[in-house]
Structure formats: C-alpha cells, structure tokens
Amino acid sequence: xxxLPVLEIFxxxxxxxxxxxxxKTMFIRTAGCDYSCSWCDSAFTWDxxxxxxxxxxxxxEILSELQKVGGENFDHVTISGGNPALFPYLDExxxxxxxxxxxxxxxxxxxxxxxxxxxxxxxxxSPKPPSSEMKTDxxxxxxxxxxxxxxxxxxxxxxxxxxxxxxxxxxxxSVHTRYxxxxxxxQVGNDDLEETDDSQIALKLLQKYEWLVxxxxxxxxxxxxxxxxxxxxxxxxxxxxx
Amino acid sequence: xxxLPVLEIFxxxxxxxxxxxxxKTMFIRTAGCDYSCSWCDSAFTWDxxxxxxxxxxxxxEILSELQKVGGENFDHVTISGGNPALFPYLDExxxxxxxxxxxxxxxxxxxxxxxxxxxxxxxxxSPKPPSSEMKTDxxxxxxxxxxxxxxxxxxxxxxxxxxxxxxxxxxxxSVHTRYxxxxxxxQVGNDDLEETDDSQIALKLLQKYEWLVxxxxxxxxxxxxxxxxxxxxxxxxxxxxx
Ligand code: SF4
Ligand code: SF4
Numbered sequence: 001x002x003x004l005p006v007l008e009i010f011x012x013x014x015x016x017x018x019x020x021x022x023x024k025t026m027f028i029r030t031a032g033c034d035y036s037c038s039w040c041d042s043a044f045t046w047d048x049x050x051x052x053x054x055x056x057x058x059x060x061e062i063l064s065e066l067q068k069v070g071g072e073n074f075d076h077v078t079i080s081g082g083n084p085a086l087f088p089y090l091d092e093x094x095x096x097x098x099x100x101x102x103x104x105x106x107x108x109x110x111x112x113x114x115x116x117x118x119x120x121x122x123x124x125x126s127p128k129p130p131s132s133e134m135k136t137d138x139x140x141x142x143x144x145x146x147x148x149x150x151x152x153x154x155x156x157x158x159x160x161x162x163x164x165x166x167x168x169x170x171x172x173x174s175v176h177t178r179y180x181x182x183x184x185x186x187q188v189g190n191d192d193l194e195e196t197d198d199s200q201i202a203l204k205l206l207q208k209y210e211w212l213v214x215x216x217x218x219x220x221x222x223x224x225x226x227x228x229x230x231x232x233x234x235x236x237x238x239x240x241x242x
Numbered sequence: 243x244x245x246l247p248v249l250e251i252f253x254x255x256x257x258x259x260x261x262x263x264x265x266k267t268m269f270i271r272t273a274g275c276d277y278s279c280s281w282c283d284s285a286f287t288w289d290x291x292x293x294x295x296x297x298x299x300x301x302x303e304i305l306s307e308l309q310k311v312g313g314e315n316f317d318h319v320t321i322s323g324g325n326p327a328l329f330p331y332l333d334e335x336x337x338x339x340x341x342x343x344x345x346x347x348x349x350x351x352x353x354x355x356x357x358x359x360x361x362x363x364x365x366x367x368s369p370k371p372p373s374s375e376m377k378t379d380x381x382x383x384x385x386x387x388x389x390x391x392x393x394x395x396x397x398x399x400x401x402x403x404x405x406x407x408x409x410x411x412x413x414x415x416s417v418h419t420r421y422x423x424x425x426x427x428x429q430v431g432n433d434d435l436e437e438t439d440d441s442q443i444a445l446k447l448l449q450k451y452e453w454l455v456x457x458x459x460x461x462x463x464x465x466x467x468x469x470x471x472x473x474x475x476x477x478x479x480x481x482x483x484x
Contacts, residue, residue: 012459014469021263022427022468024458072462185264199445206444210477216266217254220314226264227256231471235452 001092003056005031007045007082009065010241012074016232018185019158020105020122025076026066033082034111037132039164039191041238045082059093063100078105078122083112091116107160109134110141117144118151124185126160127175129168131189138178145179154181163212164189173221186227188212190238198237205233243334245298247273249287249324251307252483254316258474260427261400262347262364267318268308275324276353279374281406281433283480287324301335305342320347320364325354333358349402351376352383359386360393366427368402369417371410373431380420387421396423405454406431415463428469430454432480440479447475 011026031054033046044050057065066077077097084090085108094116097104105122117123127141128134148157159182161172168189176184188209195201209229216222236242253268273296275288286292299307308319319339326332327350336358339346347364359365369383370376390399401424403414410431418426430451437443451471458464478484 012465014455014459020468022470024465024467024469073459073465075465202445202448203441206476209473213256213477217256217315223254223266223315223317225266226262227266228264229473229476231451234448234471234476235455 001059001089003058004062004087004090004093005054006057006062007031007050007054008241009062009069012070013242014231015076015078015105016230016235017187017228018107018122018124018160019183020076021228021231023076023105023122024074025078025105026070026074028062028066028077028079030079030081030084030087032086034086035083035109035128035132035134037128037134039132039189039193041190041193042080042082044240059096062093063096075101076103076105078107080107083108085112085114085117088114088116090114091119094119110144111137112140113144113147117148118153121156123148123153123157124160125157125182126162129161129163129171131164131168132162142178145182149181154183158183158185160185160187162187162189164191166215169215169219169222173219176222176225180224184225186212186216186222186225188229190230190233193238195238198235201237202234205229243301243331245300246304246329246332246335247296248299248304249273249292249296250483251304251311254312255484256473257318257320257347258472258477259429259470260349260364260366260402261425262318263470263473265318265347265364266316267320267347268312268316270304270308270319270321272321272323272326272329274328276328277325277351277370277374277376279370279376281374281431281435283432283435284322284324286482301338304335305338317343318345318347320349322349325350327354327356327359330356330358332356333361336361352386353379354382355386355389359390360395363398365390365395365399366402367399367424368404371403371405371413373406373410374404384420387424391423396425400425400427402427402429404429404431406433408457411457411461411464415461418464418467422466426467428454428458428464428467430471432472432475435480437480440477443479444476447471 015023103121107124110125345363349366352367
C-alpha cells in the first residue's frame with residue numbers, strides 16, 4: 001500500500017470511549033482531517049502543529065511497530081485520526097491485522113465511504129453536532145449507513161455524538177431518530193483542553209457527565225442510548241499517548 | 243407469580259457497569275442473597291438492615307411501579323440484587339417486560355441456573371474472587387455457561403469479575419481462560435463504602451482504576467478483556483437509588 005501518514009502508535013491502553021469502552025487496545029493515529037471541528041481534541045493531527053512527528057509507514061512497518069511497542073499484550077487495534085477514512089488503501093493494513101487474528105476498530109465522522117468499512121469489527125461513525133461548527137452531509141451519511149446495513153454490518157457499527165450543549169442534544173436526537181437500528185452512544189464533550197491538573201479535569205468532566213445523564217434521562221426521544229464519559233480523560237486528563 | 247421481595251425500583255438512570263455500561267435503564271433490586279461477600283456493596287439486600295423496606299410485589303405491581311417512577315423515559319430494565327437468580331418465577335415478569343418491547347438485563351454471581359436466563363437480553367454472570375471470601379462452585383458455573391452456549395445465548399452473556407487485589411486478578415485470568423468464548427469484563431472494586439465525600443470517592447476510585455488498567459495492560463493472559471470503573475460510583479459515590 002502507499003505509505004500512511006502516522007502520527008502516533010501507542011498502547012496497549014484502554015479504549016476510553018464508545019462501543020468497546022474499556023477494551024484493551026493499541027492505537028494508530030493517522031494524520032489529516034477533512035473537518036476542522038472547533039473543539040477538536042486531536043487538532044494536532046491536521047493543524048500543522050505536529051507536522052514533524054508524522055512518519056510515512058506501510059502496512060508491514062506499522063505491524064512491526066505495533067509488535068515493538070505492544071509486544072504480546074494485545075489482540076485489538078484502534079485506528080483513529082484525524083479521519084482515517086481518507087485512506088482507501090487502509091484495506092491492506094486491516095487485512096494483515098485480521099490475518100493475525102487481531103480485531104480492528106476505527107472511528108470516523110462519516111464524511112466518506114470506504115469499502116473496507118465492511119471488515120472493521122468495531123466501526124464508530126461520529127457525526128459532528130452544531131457546536132463543532134461543521135455541517136453534516138446527510139446524503140453521505142445515509143449512504144454509509146445504508147451500505148453497512150445492506151451488508152449486514154450493523155452489529156459491528158455504532159453512532160456516537162459528542163455533546164457540549166442543548167443544541168447538540170437536539171442534533172443527537174435527530175441522528176438517533178434517523179438511524180434507529182444503529183447502536184447509539186452519547187459522549188461528554190471536553191472543551192477544557194488547556195487544563196493540566198488531572199484531578200481538576202476529572203471532577204469537571206464528571207460534572208458535565210452528570211449534566212448529560214440528567215438531560216438524557218429526562219428525554220423519551222433518547223431511551224435506547226448509552227451515555228458515556230471519556231475514561232482516558234478521567235484517568236490521564238489531556239495527555240497524549242496514553 | 244408468587245410475590246417477589248423487592249427492595250427498590252428506581253430510575254431511569256445509567257447502568258454504571260458491565261456489558262451495557264452507560265445504557266439508560268430502570269433498576270429493580272430484589273432482596274436476598276445466597277452469598278455474603280466481604281465487600282458486598284448491597285449488603286442491605288441480605289443482612290437484615292433494610293428489612294422494613296422490602297415490599298412483596300407481583301409482576302403487574304412491579305410493571306405499574308416502573309411506569310409510575312419512569313414514565314415514558316425508558317425501554318430497558320435491569321434486575322439486580324442480592325441474587326435475583328434465587329427466584330424461578332421471575333419468568334413471568336421478564337415475559338411481561340419483553341411483551342412491552344422492554345429489554346431486560348440481569349446480574350447474578352452464577353451460583354444457580356434458571357431457565358429464564360435464556361430470555362435475558364444482557365446477562366451478566368459475576369463470579370466472586372478470593373477477596374470476597376466466597377468459594378466458586380465451578381461445576382455449577384460450567385453448567386450455566388454450557389447451557390447458555392448450547393442455546394446460542396453467548397452474544398447476550400458476559401462474565402464480570404470485580405478486582406480488589408492481585409490474587410483476584412489471578413482468579414480473573416483463570417475464569418477468562420476457562421470460558422474463552424464469553425465476553426469478559428474486569429471491574430474496579432470499591433471497598434470504601436463509608437466515605438461520603440463524592441469527589442474523594444471519585445478520585446480514589448480513579449486511582450484504583452488506573453492501577454487495574456496498568457495490571458491488565460501488562461498481562462498477555464488478559465488481552466481480550468474490557469476494564470471498567472463503576473460510573474455511578476464516580477458520579478454519586480455510595481448513594482443508593484441513583
Ligand atoms: S472530525 Fe475528528 S479529527 Fe477531524 S476535526 Fe473533527 S474532531 Fe478533529
Ligand atoms: S453475590 Fe452480590 S449481592 Fe450477594 S453478597 Fe456477593 S456482592 Fe452482595
């Protein structure tokens with residue numbers, strides 16, 4: 001495959017969010033995004049600030065780096081970004097991971113389809129709510145969900161919306177209503193990216209989580225949902241690479 | 243059905259732990275347990291201290307109480323204890339919930355089989371590690387897991403072990419090795435049941451969670467696991483009924 005722009009490979013650690021929250025996993029973070037969310041917590045993947053940290057790697061180089069960093073202590077890899085769905089040639093890496101009986105998770109905002117979505121074990125589509133200042137391309141998203149459904153992949157798929165305010169919550173309800181068959185996750189937004197005291201971050205995030213829980217509990221439009229904090233942010237604040 | 247000894251019915255709130263962590267749910271807590279774990283966080287269900295709070299209710303009474311407390315804001319009910327697997331006649335309640343398209347989750351330590359395990363959507367079997375001072379009946383547990391497997395219910399089943407120390411972790415690894423096909427969850431133990439300052443509880447639990455994460459990350463015997471805190475304890479400390 002062409003070389004993939006890789007920003008970090010780390011782990012094993014826990015997946016802190018979403019459909020396999022708590023799962024022991026390795027992370028591969030790709031560089032580049034077609035969005036620029038106002039509150040992006042990995043803006044370094046696309047804003048140029050970590051440009052010198054990007055390494056171009058092919059599938060075998062990535063596999064050997066995973067082995068070097070994670071040893072024998074993993075059987076699950078999460079590909080994150082940025083937007084890893086920018087890379088059609090990711091199929092080679094995914095195939096090689098699966099050949100080694102390693103499960104693969106991937107998160108993307110749902111702006112682009114890739115054929116290899118069909119082979120991801122835990123696919124999280126995370127459309128961005130109004131607070132991000134991005135616009136959802138509903139035709140694109142409809143197409144993605146339909147193709148996953150036609151190919152019987154909904155058991156391996158979830159939708160996740162990050163929530164910062166009430167308007168985001170309305171957006172989330174509309175996403176959930178539109179795609180009722182898809183597992184639906186709500187996640188507390190973290191807009192406190194400058195705070196460095198981990199205990200302070202944890203306590204503030206728990207306050208926000210409680211607010212979100214209260215809102216969701218009071219809404220009958222949001223019955224079949226799961227509401228989660230980001231466990232890695234509760235543990236390690238805004239640190240990268242943990 | 244005969245009347246069920248019910249200690250509390252509350253919600254909607256989040257399921258704070260295990261296979262559907264974060265799921266919006268109502269709780270029904272039954273009284274009575276065949277175990278007496280040293281660190282039981284719901285000892286009031288069996289130690290006599292909440293005896294006057296027990297109400298004997300049949301299925302219809304429970305349904306109408308659920309409706310009264312939760313209104314239209316739920317489609318998932320968690321039956322917890324104590325040990326709800328003490329009651330063979332729970333099948334009637336489960337059937338009535340499912341007839342209303344309400345999903346049912348249940349947690350039990352795996353000391354007894356009930357036929358209605360086969361109709362639970364999210365069944366958590368939580369064998370107790372050495373720190374509990376209880377002894378696992380492996381024949382019983384083998385029988386339960388086998389029957390779930392024979393009836394094609396493993397997708398609706400998980401094992402969960404609460405961890406307080408390294409010996410518990412060894413026990414967990416042996417459970418995981420014995421039942422490799424079953425989704426496996428590790429959960430941080432909370433032995434600080436007297437603390438009343440919620441922030442203190444949250445920060446201490448996060449420390450313990452970090453310890454557990456570190457242990458699991460370093461163990462190749464525990465690759466295919468999910469490690470979780472108790473979200474309700476992070477939010478609300480040791481309060482009951484939230
Ligand atoms: S889609 Fe994700 S990576 Fe891209 S800008 Fe938004 S939050 Fe950041
Ligand atoms: S099995 Fe559960 S309810 Fe029973 S004593 Fe142990 S922890 Fe408490």
